[in-house]
Amino acid sequence: MKLIVAGSTGFVATEIIRQSLSNPSITSIVALGRKPAPTPVASTLLPNADLSKLKSVTLDNFDTTDYPDNVKSELANADACIWTIAITPSQLKSTPWETTVKVCRDYAVNGIKAISSLTEKKPFRFVYISGSNAVRDPAKKPLLLGDYCVLRGEAENQILEFAKNSGGKVEVAIAKPGIISGPTKETGALAKVFFGIIGIGKVRVGQIAGALVEGVTKGFEKETYENADLVRIGGKVAAAKE
Numbered sequence: 001m002k003l004i005v006a007g008s009t010g011f012v013a014t015e016i017i018r019q020s021l022s023n024p025s026i027t028s029i030v031a032l033g034r035k036p037a038p039t040p041v042a043s044t045l046l047p048n049a050d051l052s053k054l055k056s057v058t059l060d061n062f063d064t065t066d067y068p069d070n071v072k073s074e075l076a077n078a079d080a081c082i083w084t085i086a087i088t089p090s091q092l093k094s095t096p097w098e099t100t101v102k103v104c105r106d107y108a109v110n111g112i113k114a115i116s117s118l119t120e121k122k123p124f125r126f127v128y129i130s131g132s133n134a135v136r137d138p139a140k141k142p143l144l145l146g147d148y149c150v151l152r153g154e155a156e157n158q159i160l161e162f163a164k165n166s167g168g169k170v171e172v173a174i175a176k177p178g179i180i181s182g183p184t185k186e187t188g189a190l191a192k193v194f195f196g197i198i199g200i201g202k203v204r205v206g207q208i209a210g211a212l213v214e215g216v217t218k219g220f221e222k223e224t225y226e227n228a229d230l231v232r233i234g235g236k237v238a239a240a241k242e
Contacts, residue, residue, distance in 0.1 A: 001025055001026055001080065002030070002077060002078045003020055003026050003029050003081070003082070004030045004075060004081040004115060005017055005030070005032065005081075005082050005084065006081060006084060006085050006111060007083065007085035008032055008056065008084075009033050011180065012084050012129065012205055012208060013031070013033075013082075013084040014037075015182070015206060015208075015209040016084070016209045016212060017037070017054065018040060018044060018209070019046065019206075020053075020213055021049040021054060022047060022050070023217065024048075026053065026213075026217065028053055028055070029054045030055055030057050030074055030078065031057065033057075033059070034059065034060065034062075035058060036058055037054075039051070055074065057074045057075070062102075062103075062111065065113045065117075066114070072118055075114075075118050077119050078118070078119050078121070079119070079124065080124065080125040080217075081111070081115050082212055082213075083108050083111055083126065083127060083128050083129060084129050085107055086103060086129065097147075104152060105151055105152075105154055108128055109155065109162070112126050112159055112172075113162065116170050122169050123168065123170065123171040124171070125170075125171045125173070125216045125219075126163070127172075127173050127212050127216060128159050128172065128173075128174050128175070129175045129177065129212075130152045130153075130155065130156055130174055131152050131176060131178075132201065132226065132227045133149050134149050134150075134176060135149050135153045136154075136156055136157050137153070159172055160172055160223070173212075173222070173223060173224070174224045175208065175212060175225045175230060176226050176227060177203045177208050177227050178201035178227040179200060180208060181202060181203075181204055182206065203231050204231075207235060209234070210233070210234040210238055211225060211229070211234040211237065213237075
């Protein structure tokens, strides 16, 4: 299968690519981003990784569904896309709100429309990585990061609606991770206490990547993957590899 990973230089995207390189079901990986994805370091690769499957594609403008022809040709006939592009809560203070709206919602909605139009594969599977505190009902706006949580929920709603109206061509899964940690990125002690109090769970980057790669290759277990689902499925995937 051909997999597109959008936002290819990020923390989660890098791990998705790393796992996909050694997955025999994935024959082609397109790393889509504003800048070229770095070549994975040999020491970080998993057994049977095939670097020849990976191609980096740059896109300067995610504001439109009309991607340049050279980008379209590289994205054509994909089986799936995992969309990791977002402004994270830690970036909100340094990012204008209108930019946050574009990146978190508009880029993803444009992306699913543009990429799904370039393939005849059915179903075309699309994963949108949101957040555990995103709300699809504005009336349930939380006190903490309320506008941001509603924005992420708006993106979820629009992406799900697009899939619903696709006549079965597009399948969507929404991933709602909590705090993502990894081998070189751990949550601080105070942050762990704070997020524990407000009920936000934790997931390792390997778990979320494993769960989502499993979903796009074998079919989605459900439409919405809560943090606990990502931990559970990702853990099973890791155990099976061992």
